[in-house]
Amino acid sequence: MTTITTRTVEYPADGLTMSGHLALPAGTDRRPAVLLGPEGTGLSDVERRRADALAELGYVTLAFDLHGGRYLSDPEEMRARCLPLLADPDRLRGIGHAALDVLRAEPRTDPDRIAAVGYGTGGIIGLELGRDGVDLHAIGTLNGLTTGRPGETARIRCPVWAGVGSEDPIMSPAQREAFIADMQAAGVDWRLVVYGGALHAFHHPTVDHPTVPGVGYHPQHAERAWRDVVDLLAECLPVAEGPGA
Template identity: 50%
Template sequence: MITTREIAYGADGLTMIAHLARPQGDGPWPTVLIGHDGIGLDDYQRGRADDLATHGYLAMAMDYHGGKSFFGDPEGMLARVLPLIADTDRMQTIGRAALDVLLAVPGADSTRLCTLGYGAGGSIVLQLATTGVPFRAVALVHPGLPPARAEDWTDVTGTFLLCTGSEDPLCTPQQLFAFGSALQAAGVDWRMNVYGGAKHAFWAHPTNRDGSSAEGTTHTQATVPGVGYHPAHTPRAWRAVLDLLHETVGTSSIGV
């Protein structure tokens, strides 16, 4: 049994609505901050927080769109996201506001702190990591990657996991290898999973306009180019995230 609730907080001039999931008991629990994909905080990322709570983690999926979803509105999403990911200070401020809310939750263990980011949410948690937040693990799924500069990561002590699809035009294997080389030069412990045939946001199951599940792997709503669902790689990437968290901050079981 887990407990979930929404938490409202201010950041970036907006009222953010995060999703918190906590295990039974009083803690302290290893604690995970989740950054959602560019379309907004949706049921998938809420479900990742819930699943982490069932495995013994206190998890919060942050919000950085003020409760708004851009599902089916790629132009609106890009108008919001592109200026954001171009502004390092703004990303760090948004990430810090969410982290402060999470660490204020009773039972949060700041000594066993991890983060997980999807797409633009990966950009935000990456920038937060450069500010000295002592993340024990940083997991990124089809992330937006910053310039590959080793000097930005020399003070980072956590273990990095980078997951992307081989057919993702927004996070290519070449970009991942360049970023991995920067982490290597900085002495960071890192690993990389490239999933053959997977596109961007390969975890996002297609839905119809009414929100019901659609058949196949092709999205029925408008998306940015290169997005596609991959039913085999979606659980594989999630198992890789669970393995990383179990290794670095540890809970008793990681069944998927």
């Protein structure tokens, strides 16, 4: 297995001190990078492990924080924090830009080769960065499908991959259709995968996830969605092995 290194990075965003997880591939050369966003409950070991897995594939990866180092296992507390965030694209973008600045400042990062991948709220932040005109090579969002403010989705200049469970009551069929219409009208290179029988947050093991109606783990689809994310990165942000790799 490739040896990676990890460290916690603290940085300010949304009036909080965020605590992200940075994972670096072996070697000393610059590498393509991934900004990895958690779902609304916040950064957990699930995303940290995924950041480590991406580093093993050769990507500098920052799993960013949403809640100042806290994981909101209480559904009511999570809603109280996230609903105002989701209603304010500028706050979402601010959280994303703060993390993106940390990722770009890492010496191992190739600042011209960055993708954003996220789950739920973290995926929506990736979309909002694209709508803000950030030069990304790919955006991947699982369980996080939103439409943009008028004219802003056309600013997305990279392929967008989206995944959602067919039985997800939070990302309803109507919301999926609105997302499709928004992407299509904007001329974005988009694709949407609907995972049959899956609920919201189906990628997240139940062991450390709050019990909420409509939310549930689906191990087969979780693995399939992960492969889809890796394939997106391999297509849009390939890793070229170099000296020091």
